[in-house]
Amino acid sequence: MIEVNELTKRYGSTTAVKDLTFTVRPGQVTGFLGPNGAGKSTTLRMILGLHEPTSGTVTVDGRSFADRPRGLRHVGSLLDAHDVHGGRSAEAQLSALARSNRIPQRRVEEVLREVGLAEVARRRIGGFSLGMKQRLGIASALLGEPPVLLFDEPLNGLDPEGVKWVRDLFRRLAAEGRTVFVSSHLMSEMEHTADQLIVIGRGELIAAESLAEFSARGTRPSVTVGTPAAAVLRGLLTAEGAVVGTAGDLLAVTGATAVRIGEIAMEHRIPLHHLSTRSASLEEAFMELTADSVQYLAGDPT
Incomplete structure (x- = not known):
């Protein structure tokens, strides 16, 4: 378990992280999300004792990570594949990491096989692709069989097969009862991988809840409707307070459920060829709820 309590980090007049409080629990994959410059990497480095907090505390299974002499046995991490x-x-x-952490040498061969690098084990890392370096970083994190694992953008450079492998790996590790904390900007992957989310913006906490709860806080679900009497149905739905747009040849309705739309259509003998509900995606919810926390905007000369 990772416990962050009122964590703050300042660099001169700049506050990178401000009063962060959250808990990352075992047995689930927790996604760590935020716009660029939100303070995610700084937070991960404070968890690992690489940056000293200005104030606040962070513990891993009840102790500061810096107090653990054989760190890889307690926390495995991938912060920068390069x-x-x-x-x-x-x-x-x-092997060097294993010796310094008193980890049996057999684990080196085991993790190299697990990440798919056994055949290139004796090649120089300088010739590795980014995807291969990511796999090596994951192998390093797994080396000590730690109960807590942290990953910062672990999917960069991986091909589709590699992405699926990492997704399955994280889920397996969580199923084993480990704490898995993953920072990523790939919303589609977090939507398929994470159980819980920690979302920050400008160094402050925006949300700490399940993926489903966070997505539900985004734009209201919409209902798509196909009917040859679109103009008539639009007028009836608008009169009830619904907002009706278009999605190709279909109506896109918010503010009315699929059940209510069906009832209205039946009452007025309007045929329906299509009726489905579409929930907000994680990406849509994220963009909406972090809009005020974006530090670097595309096209912004500053």
Whole structure:
């Protein structure tokens, strides 16, 4: 379990993280979301003791990570896939980590097989693609079989097969009762992977809740309707206070449920060829709820 309590980090006059409080629990995949510059990487580094908080506390299973002498046995992490010695082989990199953390050498071979790098174990890391480096970083995180795992943008550079593999891996680790905390900007993947979400903006907490709860806070669900009497149905729905737009040849309705639309159509003998409800996606909810927290806007000269 990761417990963050009123965590704040300032760099001079800039506040990167402000009064963050949240808990990441075992047995589930928790996504860590926020616009660029929101403070996600700074928060992860404070969890790992790489940055000292200005104020507040963060503990992993009740203790500061810095107090654990064999860190990889307690927390595995991937923060930057490029942060490795390019002149070493994958095997040598993992062996060095194993020795320094008193991890059996057999684990090196096991994790290399698990991440699909066994055949290139003795190749220099400098010749690896970004996707291969990501796999090596995941192997490093898994090396000590830790109960807590942190990943910062682990899907960058992976092909579709690799993305699916990582998704399945995270779910398996959570099913084993581990704490899995994943920062990512790929909303579609978080929608398929995460159980819980921690969402921040400009260093402050926006939400700490289930994925379903967060998505439900976004734009109201819409109902798409297909009918040859679109103009008539539009007038009836508008009179009830619904908002009616178009989606191709279909009506897009918010403010009225599919059941109510069906009732109105039946009362007025309007044939329906299509009727379906569409919930807001995670990406739509995220864009709406973090709109005021975006620091860097496309096309903004500043």
